[in-house]
Amino acid sequence: MRIAVLGASRHTGQSFVSQALASNTNIELTILARTPANLPFPKDQLCQITVVQGDALNKNDVAKAINGADIVVCSLGAKMDGFSKPVDMGVEEAGIMHILDIVKETRADTPPRLIMVSSTGVGTHNDVPWLVRPLYSLLLSAPHGHKARAEIAIKNSGVPYTLVRPAWLTNGDVTKTYRAGDGVRGYTVSRNDVAHFILNECVLETKWVNASPSIAY
Template sequence: MRVAVLGASRNTGKAFVEQAIEKNLQITILARSPDKLPFTEEQLSKIRVIKGDALIKEDVAKTIEGADIVLCSLGAKIEGLSISGDIGVEETGVKNLIETIKEANAVTAPRLIMVSSTGVNGNYDVPYVCRLFYSLLLTKPHQHKQVAEHAIKNSGLPYTLVRPALLTNGKLTKTYRADFGVCGYTVSRNDVAHFILEQCVLANKFINASPSIAY
């Protein structure tokens, strides 16, 4: 199986790539600075790296060519109460993905898997005590994720929108809960990557669905 990854240089995308190469999947990633990728030499030997930018359509096209699944793990960097990085990058990245896939006009289109967030489509999957925090800090990033989600849902392409609770750098536990409407406080990036790999990719579940994931 061939998987293309946008946003592989850090966080959930990085964790997914590390776990996916252990399953011998064919992984292609897009990176602005290939020389700064946080992977070992052994890991890099198992990854196809395309130098480029998710904001450039031609670079996206090179990355996803021949892919069965495309994972979009783009987004702003959120640490504590601060937000940095390319806020809104997922909106443009998803637009480029959809246009590129449709222009390729392949017999079978790849499935788009996007790492989104709880609270993007309402508060039903956000604990009550966290809702003020979400509204104060995450309104802007969530607006961009909502646009990206809407574009994917209306693209006519097969998709999965993964909505994790507040992300941590915790260890892989494999004891998370994942389904539509799951409500919880946190989940590690390693466990989100595990869910995407094991359930969404390898088990081919949650097609055209929007599962939330939390402990």
């Protein structure tokens, strides 16, 4: 199984790559990285990864990374720095649009499955607890706008997909105690548990094809 990962250099994408390599399954990983020398993986993991140097904002770079992939995992997102303006705003939307364009142009008959890390509260607040809905509206309206447009484009593309919608992300360990499903509400979930869910329920199993599961504790 060949998997391409966009957004593998940090957070959920990084954890997914590490867990996939440790799973002892027949997974071949290709990742897109702006600066391969700065990748956070130890040498024993890097030697098992095909690294394509490039930028998710560059369509040609994305095409090289996803070439021949059975599954594309997109874990791109803006970098939040407190209350300052996010860095790389809209990168997930741009990356998704490139992926969909490339698939339409080159693999319309055999599209890869696309797994996107989105968020609870995108498009609707039905999966967000009442107490934190004002916080989501205040802090996340702009990045969620990009994610919402990406979600709509994916759903309208005809490409098989899974939109993973985690609650507020934390840096906790893998607990396997998360809940996942349509409209699941919760306050937090760790990036490591989201990566565990993607690997075990979306990649190694096909439980959530053409679905948008929310995930939280």
